Amino acid sequence: MTPTAPGSHIAGKLGLTDRIFAGARSRSLLKTVEAGLKRVDSALERELRVADALADATSRYLYDAGGKRVRPMLALLTAQLGDGATDEVIQAATALEMTHLGSLYHDDVMDAADKRRGVPSAHAVWGNNVAILTGDLLFSRASQIMARHGERAIRLQADTFERLVLGQMHETVGPSESDDRVEFYLNVLSDKTGSLIAAAAQSGVIFSNGPREFEEPMVTFGEKAGVAFQLLDDVIDLSADPDETGKVPGTDLRAGVPTMPYLVLGERKDDASIELRERIDDGVARIADGADPSILDEPLARLRDHEATEATRDLAHAWSSQAIDALEPLPDGAVREALTRFAQAVADRSS
Numbered sequence: 001m002t003p004t005a006p007g008s009h010i011a012g013k014l015g016l017t018d019r020i021f022a023g024a025r026s027r028s029l030l031k032t033v034e035a036g037l038k039r040v041d042s043a044l045e046r047e048l049r050v051a052d053a054l055a056d057a058t059s060r061y062l063y064d065a066g067g068k069r070v071r072p073m074l075a076l077l078t079a080q081l082g083d084g085a086t087d088e089v090i091q092a093a094t095a096l097e098m099t100h101l102g103s104l105y106h107d108d109v110m111d112a113a114d115k116r117r118g119v120p121s122a123h124a125v126w127g128n129n130v131a132i133l134t135g136d137l138l139f140s141r142a143s144q145i146m147a148r149h150g151e152r153a154i155r156l157q158a159d160t161f162e163r164l165v166l167g168q169m170h171e172t173v174g175p176s177e178s179d180d181r182v183e184f185y186l187n188v189l190s191d192k193t194g195s196l197i198a199a200a201a202q203s204g205v206i207f208s209n210g211p212r213e214f215e216e217p218m219v220t221f222g223e224k225a226g227v228a229f230q231l232l233d234d235v236i237d238l239s240a241d242p243d244e245t246g247k248v249p250g251t252d253l254r255a256g257v258p259t260m261p262y263l264v265l266g267e268r269k270d271d272a273s274i275e276l277r278e279r280i281d282d283g284v285a286r287i288a289d290g291a292d293p294s295i296l297d298e299p300l301a302r303l304r305d306h307e308a309t310e311a312t313r314d315l316a317h318a319w320s321s322q323a324i325d326a327l328e329p330l331p332d333g334a335v336r337e338a339l340t341r342f343a344q345a346v347a348d349r350s351s
Contacts (some may be wrong), residue, residue, distance in 0.1 A: 009143040016274070020341040025334040029080065036076035036085040037069055038091075042061065043094040047141055058126055058134040059141075062101055065117035069098045071200035074342070078201050078218055080335045082210025088149055092203040095145040100196055102138030103129045103164055110172065111255045114248055167191025171257070176302065182263050191224055193230040198222030221339065226324035227344040231316035234259035236349075238304040250300035254293045257286045260315065264308035275304055308330045313347075320347035 021030035036068050048063055050056040072093035079089045107113070108121040109128050115121055117158045123131035139161065146157040169186050175184035201222035205214050237252050237259060265277050276299060283296040303309060325342040 003089040006350065009144060014245060020338050022341070024340055026267070029334040029338060032080065033073060033076045036079075036090065037072060039090045040072040040076075040093050040097065041086065043090055044097060047094060047098065048138075050137070052272065054130075055134070058130060059137060061119075061122050061125070061134075061231040062104055062116060065119045066099075067117060069097065069101055071197060073201040074197060074222065074261060075207075076203060077335060077338055077342075078214075079210070080205030081205055082208030084208060086208055088207035089204055089348075091145055091149060092153065092156075092207050093200065096160075096196060096200050096203065098142040098145070099157070099164070100137050102135040102142065103192075103196075105135035105138070106168065106255055110168065111249050111257055113253055113255070115251075116200050119135065122157030126230055145180060146276075149207070156199055156206070156241040160195050163191040163195035167193075169193070174258075180309070181258075181266070182260070185260060185263055187278035189227045189230045193271050194223040196225035197229065198199070201225075214330060217326050220326040221323050221343070224319050224326060225343045225346055228316045228319035228323060228343065230311055231260055232349060234261055235309055235313050235316070238300060238309060248293075249304075250296060253280065253284065253300060253303075254287055256288060261303055261306070261309040263312050265303060265306060268308060273306070274310070277307065316347040320344060 021027060021033075042161075042290075044063060048056075048059050050059050075089055075093040075096065079085050087159070104116060105122050108116055109123045109131050113121050114124055121131070122134060126134075143157055146153040150213045154264075167190070169271055171188045171192065172272075175181050201218040201221070202215050204210070205212075205218055234252075237250060238261065239249055249253070249306045253262055262280065265273055265280075268274070279299045280296065280303065283291075283299060286295060287293050324340050327336050327339055330339075
C-alpha cells in the first residue's frame with residue numbers, strides 16, 4: 001500500500017517563502033535552498049530503494065506521505081556559511097532525514113498512533129514488528145551514507161542516534177519521584193527532537209568546510225529551536241482539525257504519553273485544573289483497558305482552551321528566543337536572517 005499524500009517542502013509548510021526568506025537577498029538564498037532540497041529528495045528516492053518488495057514499500061511509505069524536510073533545510077541553510085551545498089552536505093542532509101524518518105516508525109508504534117502525515121501509520125498497515133524493523137532498516141541506511149564521509153560523520157550520526165534512543169527510553173520509563181516533571185520532559189525533548197535538528201544545523205557547517213567557530217552556535221541553535229518545535233507540536237497535538245495535522249487530536253495523551261500542556265496543567269492547584277487532570281487520567285486508564293479513545297474528546301477540548309496550553313505556547317516562544325540568541329556569533333546577512341525567522345516560525349506555526 002502506498003499513501004497518496006504528495007510530498008512537500010518546508011517552504012510550503014512553515015510559510016518560509018513569505019516569512020523566512022523575505023527580502024531581496026533572502027529570495028536568492030531561497031532559490032539556493034530549494035535547489036538543494038531537490039537534490040536531497042533525489043538522493044532520498046535513490047537511497048530508500050530496497051531490492052526486497054516488502055521492505056521497499058515500507059521504507060518509502062512515510063517519505064511518500066510528505067513531510068516538512070526541516071532537517072535538510074537547516075543543513076542547506078548553514079552550509080551557506082561555508083562552501084555551500086557540497087555533495088557531502090547533500091549526503092549528510094539525506095542521512096539525517098532518513099534517521100528522522102526511521103524514528104517516526106518507532107514513535108508511532110510506541111505511541112499507538114493511528115495516523116501519520118495524513119495516512120494510516122505504518123504499524124496500522126503492516127503491524128508493529130514490520131514497522132519497527134523498517135525504522136531499523138532506515139537507521140542502517142543512514143549510517144551507511146554517513147560512513148562514506150569519514151570518522152567525524154560516523155561519530156555525529158552515532159552520537160545523535162544514541163540521544164534519540166535515550167530520549168525515547170526516558171520518555172517511556174518516565175521521571176522518578178525526585179525528578180521535576182517539566183524539567184525531565186524538556187530534557188526528553190532535547191534528546192528526541194533537539195539533537196537531530198542540532199546535528200542538521202552543525203552538519204551544514206562541517207560538510208561545507210565552514211568556520212569551526214560556527215559549529216557550537218549551530219548546535220545550540222538547533223537544540224533550542226528543536227525544543228521550541230516540539231513544544232509547539234504539543235499544542236498542535238490538541239488541534240481540533242486533523243486535516244491540518246494529519247493526526248487524531250490528542251494522539252499522544254490518548255496513548256498515555258504526557259505532553260507539556262498536560263504537565264503544566266498538573267502544576268495548577270485550582271479546582272477546575274485538578275478536576276480536568278483527573279478526568280484525563282481516568283480516560284487514559286480506561287482507554288488502556290480497551291475503552292473507546294473518544295471518551296477523551298471533551299476533556300482534551302477543554303485542555304486545548306486551558307491556560308496551560310497557552311503557557312506551553314509561551315514556553316515555545318521562550319525557547320525560540322534562546323535559539324535566536326545563539327546566532328550572535330554569526331555574521332549579519334541572509335543566512336542569519338533566515339535562521340532567525342525559522343526559529344520564530346517554528347514557535348508560531350499551526351501545523
